[in-house]
Amino acid sequence: MDNIQFETSLVKLKNQLIKYHPSDIASLFETHESMRTKIYEALGVKLFKNVFILLDDHVQVQFFDTLNKTQQASLLKFLDTEDIKDFLDTLKMSQQILVISLLPEKTKNEITQLFSYEVDSSGALSSPHFISLSTTLNIKQATHFVTTQVTEKDEIDVIFFHDEDQKYVGAMSLQSLIIARANQNIEKLIDQKYPFVYATDSIDIAIQKIRDYDIDLIPVLNDSNAQIGVILSDDALTIMDELHIETISSFVKAQTLSDTDSPLKRAMNRLPWLLVCAVLNILIVSSLSGFSDVLEAHVALILFQPMILAMAGNIGTQSIAVTILKLQNQPQVLKKDVFYELSIGILNGAASGLLGAAVSYAFLWILPGSYDQMNLIALVVGLSIFLSMILSALFGVLTPMILRKFKLDEKAASGPLITTINDFFALGSYFIIAALILFT
Amino acid sequence: MDIKELLKQNATDKEILTVLESMHSFDIISIFDELSEEELKRLKDMMSTEKFADVISYLEPEDAAEMLQSQSLDEQVLVVQNLEPDDAADIINELSKEDRLELIEILDSDEPVMALIQYKEETAGSYMNNDILTVDAQDDVKDITKKLISSAADLKSVKTIFVVDDTDTYLGQISLKTLVRSKVPLKAIDILKKEPNLNVYDDVDNIIKHIKHYGIYDIAITDEHDILVGAITTDDLLDIYRDEALEDIERLSYLPDTDVKSGVIGAALKRLPWLILLMGLSIPLALITSNYEAILTSVVILALFQPLLLDSGGNVAHQTLAVTLVGLSYKEGVSFKDGIKEALSGLIIGFVLGILAFVAAYILSDMLGVASPLHVSIVVSVTMFLVVILAPIIGFVTPWFLSKINLDPAAASGPLITTVIDIVCLVVYFGLATVLLGGQMHG
Numbered sequence: 001m002d003n004i005q006f007e008t009s010l011v012k013l014k015n016q017l018i019k020y021h022p023s024d025i026a027s028l029f030e031t032h033e034s035m036r037t038k039i040y041e042a043l044g045v046k047l048f049k050n051v052f053i054l055l056d057d058h059v060q061v062q063f064f065d066t067l068n069k070t071q072q073a074s075l076l077k078f079l080d081t082e083d084i085k086d087f088l089d090t091l092k093m094s095q096q097i098l099v100i101s102l103l104p105e106k107t108k109n110e111i112t113q114l115f116s117y118e119v120d121s122s123g124a125l126s127s128p129h130f131i132s133l134s135t136t137l138n139i140k141q142a143t144h145f146v147t148t149q150v151t152e153k154d155e156i157d158v159i160f161f162h163d164e165d166q167k168y169v170g171a172m173s174l175q176s177l178i179i180a181r182a183n184q185n186i187e188k189l190i191d192q193k194y195p196f197v198y199a200t201d202s203i204d205i206a207i208q209k210i211r212d213y214d215i216d217l218i219p220v221l222n223d224s225n226a227q228i229g230v231i232l233s234d235d236a237l238t239i240m241d242e243l244h245i246e247t248i249s250s251f252v253k254a255q256t257l258s259d260t261d262s263p264l265k266r267a268m269n270r271l272p273w274l275l276v277c278a279v280l281n282i283l284i285v286s287s288l289s290g291f292s293d294v295l296e297a298h299v300a301l302i303l304f305q306p307m308i309l310a311m312a313g314n315i316g317t318q319s320i321a322v323t324i325l326k327l328q329n330q331p332q333v334l335k336k337d338v339f340y341e342l343s344i345g346i347l348n349g350a351a352s353g354l355l356g357a358a359v360s361y362a363f364l365w366i367l368p369g370s371y372d373q374m375n376l377i378a379l380v381v382g383l384s385i386f387l388s389m390i391l392s393a394l395f396g397v398l399t400p401m402i403l404r405k406f407k408l409d410e411k412a413a414s415g416p417l418i419t420t421i422n423d424f425f426a427l428g429s430y431f432i433i434a435a436l437i438l439f440t
Numbered sequence: 441m442d443i444k445e446l447l448k449q450n451a452t453d454k455e456i457l458t459v460l461e462s463m464h465s466f467d468i469i470s471i472f473d474e475l476s477e478e479e480l481k482r483l484k485d486m487m488s489t490e491k492f493a494d495v496i497s498y499l500e501p502e503d504a505a506e507m508l509q510s511q512s513l514d515e516q517v518l519v520v521q522n523l524e525p526d527d528a529a530d531i532i533n534e535l536s537k538e539d540r541l542e543l544i545e546i547l548d549s550d551e552p553v554m555a556l557i558q559y560k561e562e563t564a565g566s567y568m569n570n571d572i573l574t575v576d577a578q579d580d581v582k583d584i585t586k587k588l589i590s591s592a593a594d595l596k597s598v599k600t601i602f603v604v605d606d607t608d609t610y611l612g613q614i615s616l617k618t619l620v621r622s623k624v625p626l627k628a629i630d631i632l633k634k635e636p637n638l639n640v641y642d643d644v645d646n647i648i649k650h651i652k653h654y655g656i657y658d659i660a661i662t663d664e665h666d667i668l669v670g671a672i673t674t675d676d677l678l679d680i681y682r683d684e685a686l687e688d689i690e691r692l693s694y695l696p697d698t699d700v701k702s703g704v705i706g707a708a709l710k711r712l713p714w715l716i717l718l719m720g721l722s723i724p725l726a727l728i729t730s731n732y733e734a735i736l737t738s739v740v741i742l743a744l745f746q747p748l749l750l751d752s753g754g755n756v757a758h759q760t761l762a763v764t765l766v767g768l769s770y771k772e773g774v775s776f777k778d779g780i781k782e783a784l785s786g787l788i789i790g791f792v793l794g795i796l797a798f799v800a801a802y803i804l805s806d807m808l809g810v811a812s813p814l815h816v817s818i819v820v821s822v823t824m825f826l827v828v829i830l831a832p833i834i835g836f837v838t839p840w841f842l843s844k845i846n847l848d849p850a851a852a853s854g855p856l857i858t859t860v861i862d863i864v865c866l867v868v869y870f871g872l873a874t875v876l877l878g879g880q881m882h883g
Contacts, residue, residue, distance in 0.1 A: 021636050023654045027772065147620045156617050157599050174616050175599060178585070179592040193464055211682060212466045212498075214675035216599070233674050237656045237681060244685040248692065248762050263784035270759055271789055277755055278793055281748040282800040288744070289808060295740045302736055302743040303729045306862065307722040309747055314694055314718050318711055321693030325686065340704060347708040352715055359723065367730055423747055 004028065006035050013042040026054035036063055045071070049078040057090040073102040080153050081110045082127040082235075113228070122206040123199030125239070126220040126229030129153045132160040135169055135187055139180045146177065158217050160227055161190050167225045170194050196221055199228055204243075207236045208329070247324065250411035280420040284427065291431035294438065300371050301434055304360050304381045305427070311352055312388040312426035315345060316418060319396030327410050333401040338394075345393025349386045357382025373438065380434045387433070388426035395421055443471055447479045453486045460487065465495045472499075481510075489515070493522035496531070505534035516543055520553060524596050526569045526676065529556035555669075564647060565640040567680060568661045568670035571595050574602045577611055577629040581622045584614070600658035602668055603632045610637055610660050610668040637662050640669055645769075648684050651677055653771040688765070691850040694718065721859045725866060732870035739877050741805050742869070745797075745820050749869060752793055753827040753861040756786060760835030761853055768843055779840070782832040790828035797824040815876045823869040827861065834860055 004016050017025055017039065029039050029051060040048050040063075052060065052075065064072060064087075076084060076099070084107065088096050100108060110128045117123030131154055133142055142159070150156055159177060161169045171194035180189055196219045197206045210218050210233050217230045261269070295301055319341045323333060361378035364371045371377065399418050400410035443463075446456050460468065460483070472480060484492065484507070496504040496519070508516055508531055520528045520543070532540055532553065547554060552571045559565030573591055575584050584601060592598050601614045612632030622631050637660040638650060650659070656677050661670045672680075690697065696710035729736070736742055760782045767774040798821035805813040838857050839849035 021654055150621070156620070157615075173599070174620070175592055175597070178616070178620070179589050193462060195464070211678050213464060214466075214498075216674055233678060234656045236678060237651065240678070240681060240685065241652065244688070245766055247689060248766060261781075263781045264788060266781065266785035267788035267792075270756075270785070271792060274752065274755055274789060274793060275796065278748060278752055278796055281751055282796075282804070285744045285748065286804055289741075289804065292740050292744065292808065295743055296737070299733050299737050299740075302740075302746070303726040305743065305746060306725040306729075306750060306866075307719060309750070310722050310858075311715065311719060314715055315711075317693045318695050318714075321689060321695055325689065340707075343704040344708040344711065347705065348712050348715055351708075351712055352719060355716065355719065359719070360726075363723065363726055419751070423751070427747065 006032070006038065010038070010042045013038065014044075017043060018047070022050040023054055025051045030056060030059050037066065045074050045078060049075060053079065053083045053086075060087060061090055061095075069102070072099070076102055076107075077104065080127060080129060081107055081114070082125070082129075085111055085114045085124075117199055120203050121199060122197045122201045122203050122220050122231060123222075123228065125203050125206075125235060126199070126231050127155070127235075128229050129155055130160060130217070130219070130227070130230040131156055132162050132168075132227050135161050135163055135190065137186060138182075139177070139184055139186055139189075140182050142186060143177060146174070155217055155230060155232065158194075158215070158230075160219050160230075161186075162227065168196065168219060168221050168227045171219065194219075196227075197231075198223065203231075203239055204328070206231045207239055210236045243328075247411060250409075277419065281423065284420065284424045287424075288427055288431055291435065294431060294435050298372070298377065298434065298438055300364060300377050301380070301430070303363070304356075305430070307356065307360075308381065308384050308388060308430050309423060309426050311356070311385050312392040312422050313419065315348060315352075315389045316392035316396045316422045319345065319393045320400060320418065323397045323400045324410055327400060327404055332404060333397060338397050338401070341393050341397040342390070345390045349389035349393070352389060353382040353386030356385040376437055380430070380437050383437075384426070384430040384433050387429045388422075391425045391429070392422045395425075443468075443483070444474060447475070447482070456483070457486055460491065465491075466498045468495050469498050484510070489518045490522050493519045497523055497527040501527075501530040501534045504531045509535060509539055513542065513546065517547060520547065521551065523553075524569055525552040525556050525571055526567060528553040529559075529566065532557055533561070559640065562644040563640070564638045564642040564661050564672065565670075567644075567647070567676055568640070568672050569596075569676075570670040572600075572602055572671045573598045574604050574608075574668060575614075575628050577603055577605050577632075578627055580627045581619065581624050581631070584619060584628060588616075588619070597658075597673055600671070600673075601628075602660055602671065603628045604668050608667045610662050610666055613658065613660060635660065638672070639664065644680060644684060647672070647677075647680060648769060649771045651681065652769065688769075688850050691848075692762075692765075692854060694854070718855060721855055722862075724859070725862055728863065728866045729870070732874060735870060735874050735877060739810065739816065739873065741808055741810055741816060742819070742873055744804075745801060746866075746869070748797065749820070749823055749827060749865050750862055752824060753831045753865050754858055756789060756828050757831035757835035757857050757861050758854070760786075760832040761839060761857060764836050764839045765850055765853070768839060768849060774836075774840060779833070779836040782836050783829070786829050786832035790825045793828055794821045794825035797821040812877065819869070819872045819876055823865065823872060826868055827865045830864060831861055834864075 004013075006013065020028075025039070025043075029036055032039070039051075043051065052063075055063070064075075067075065079087070084099075084103070088099060088111070091099065100111065103111065113128075114124055114126070129151075131146065131150060133145060137145070146156055146159065157174050158171050159174060160171050163169050170190040170192040172190050176189055180186075195209045195213050195215065197209060199220050199222050206218055206220070209215070210231070216233050219227050220229045220231060222228050322341065323337070326333065326337065357378045360381040361374060364374045364377065395418060399421075404410045443456065443459055446459060475483070487495065496507050499507065504527075508519060511519065520532070523531070532543060535543065544554070544557070555570055556565070556568070571594070573588060573595055575587055579587070588598055588601065599616045601616070601619065603611045603613060605611055611629070612634040614628065614632050618631055618633075635657060636650065636654055638647060640661050640663050642650075647659075656674050658674060659672045659677070660668055661672060663669050687697075689695075694711075694714040696707075696714075702710065763782065764774055764778070767778060798817045801817035801820040802813050805816045810816055834857055838860075839853045842849040842853060
């Protein structure tokens with residue numbers, strides 16, 4: 001890839017480029033800013049459109065602007081409708097109108113249709129390039145249609161069928177159509193249990209079905225059961241990837257992860273959460289500062305403060321992650337899920353509490369300095385670990401559940417709020433238990 | 441009528457079978473959990489071998505192996521022949537050693553699955569299918585179509601046709617879509633498209649990088665001499681991606697494999713090792729703190745700011761860690777430039793948080809009547825500043841280094857980073873405190 005010779009004729013450049021996959025050419029296009037026009041001219045619009053759809057959003061917009069009206073229109077003509085929609089989504093309103101005005105009438109209608117669905121619904125992300133045949137055709141007619149009438153844009157790995165009222169009936173793989181004998185009854189070959197989704201269903205449902213039923217395309221129906229599009233497994237991968245990155249970012253309270261952002265933008269992006277964390281943390285400390293006498297009398301308590309905070313935090317992380325993963329597959333957390341996490345919290349809290357008490361006792365015993373009431377301090381540490389871990393495990397399952405109930409993004413649970421709640425209860429139980437045991 | 445009710449009402453096998461046939465296998469396995477053992481056995485016994493094979497191919501391999509094991513050996517062979525070879529290989533590899541040997545013994549050695557069970561888990565070889573349709577470069581469209589029709593009944597998927605030369609070297613592939621629209625006298629060599637392929641020993645990380653970069657299609661798998669040995673199909677790719685994504689999150693949140701269902705005690709035991717390990721990692725912190733007890737005794741308020749400092753350092757480092765891990769999962773990887781950007785953003789964040797810490801520490805220590813609030817707030821804010829600057833560097837270098845020495849960066853980075861940051865933080869914090877506030881220790 002690095003040995004591409006740019007200083008040559010367009011024909012020679014094209015011959016070098018076509019040896020590579022569009023994804024590789026796209027990377028090359030992004031990194032060689034001065035050569036963009038030359039790459040575009042060498043490939044010609046028909047090959048270039050495969051590269052264009054793989055470019056980063058801002059490169060797409062940037063390059064599109066450098067083209068003249070005719071070039072823009074011809075590029076748009078070659079793009080699939082759902083790719084045009086993706087591209088439009090990255091543009092500002094005023095530019096969108098400009099681009100739409102360049103589209104052929106048919107595409108314009110398809111685009112308007114796609115925009116009428118809610119964001120992240122199956123309808124909004126569907127592609128109108130599918131084949132739906134009438135069940136009244138025979139095998140020969142169907143095969144003839146598929147071999148002669150379809151365009152390059154159409155997905156034909158699976159062929160769909162509708163009845164006289166245009167209602168969706170089922171699907172057949174291209175494979176079964178090809179191997180079918182001419183005299184077979186077409187209706188017998190149609191798979192009527194082939195999964196489908198409705199346009200208003202969330203895209204997550206479509207992806208889950210594609211994955212669970214091992215299919216390449218899933219049909220999307222409107223509310224009168226007519227098919228309006230398909231979703232491809234390729235799109236499923238893209239969306240799964242987005243969801244995955246979103247989940248990971250929410251775990252660490254970073255907003256969006258983009259490798260092109262400048263340091264200042266990165267800092268600004270992350271500061272709000274960090275500030276919230278810090279301020280909440282300071283508030284906790286202030287509210288607990290009344291316990292400083294306890295700490296003053298037993299400095300040994302400070303030694304185990306990080307341990308208690310960490311243990312509560314760790315079990316909280318586990319139970320939040322389990323709950324968020326669970327909510328990706330089911331609509332709400334059930335009572336039994338709460339008890340499940342709570343029981344695990346009690347068991348592991350008890351195990352860690354015992355171990356924590358033993359460790360802290362051994363630790364104080366080994367240290368050269370002499371400590372008063374070593375066994376009592378160990379008791380305080382053990383009990384605090386036990387109690388705070390149970391509380392954290394419980395909050396870890398309850399917070400996402402409550403957020404989901406109020407239709408908020410449950411992934412926000414892994415944000416600073418829960419960390420702070422956990423810290424508060426962990427330190428609170430530590431200091432209160434210490435005051436009770438050591439001051440009586 | 442659903443299966444569960446039919447079973448309860450003692451419906452005849454025929455009635456139940458009709459319902460079973462009309463259900464997708466994935467939907468059938470989702471009711472397994474709710475059935476009693478006898479009911480499950482009854483279902484198993486009445487299903488045809490083909491249906492049974494299709495149903496268990498949707499189960500997790502461990503569960504499928506358990507189902508398979510309950511059949512007689514002859515039946516097992518029939519089931520294996522009806523499974524896709526890659527699924528069969530996964531299931532056979534989950535059988536207990538004796539059962540596995542017994543089954544392999546009586547399986548035909550040219551059964552496609554036999555070539556697959558040799559590959560190590562999580563390599564391209566273990567995910568691939570080897571019953572694929574291959575044609576010769578010189579075959580014309582008519583030959584290919586003929587071959588396709590004659591073998592389609594035996595092969596699960598022929599939506600991609602692979603083209604090889606006379607030494608079985610991979611040349612390219614033809615989608616069914618292209619084939620139906622091509623006419624004689626075109627030959628395979630004229631209509632094939634050479635797509636990037638993978639090596640049979642490539643591990644799962646490479647597969648993920650490959651599909652993130654090139655998108656999802658039926659990927660040809662070759663051996664080290666470019667001989668075509670199989671293909672990974674799109675449906676399997678989605679599953680591979682999902683499993684890896686899930687594993688990433690599990691590792692970041694100290695979880696065991698959550699796909700396997702287990703009871704409360706089992707789950708608790710599986711999550712415990714991480715917790716114990718992490719507890720162990722907090723012991724050095726206690727040790728460091730104990731070295732500075734003198735200063736802590738005289739300025740107890742320092743202890744109250746400890747969580748703030750530790751949390752902030754950890755938070756910032758984990759943000760960088762996540763950016764870096766996501767970056768590492770792409771083909772381009774991460775560059776040194778990204779590290780610099782992260783470090784610079786740490787500088788800005790450190791400055792802001794440092795100021796905040798200064799103000800808060802001053803107000804709080806003044807309220808509590810500490811002797812020198814200015815010194816305390818300098819100690820707290822300077823530590824905050826230094827830790828937040830250092831955090832992104834550690835958060836970047838750790839996963840980068842781990843991936844360089846071929847360790848999984850997602851698994852080890854979290855705890856390693858937290859421990860390093862915490863230690864640095866405490867040493868700086870108490871060290872500074874001793875220098876600046878040490879004078880009042882005995883006063």
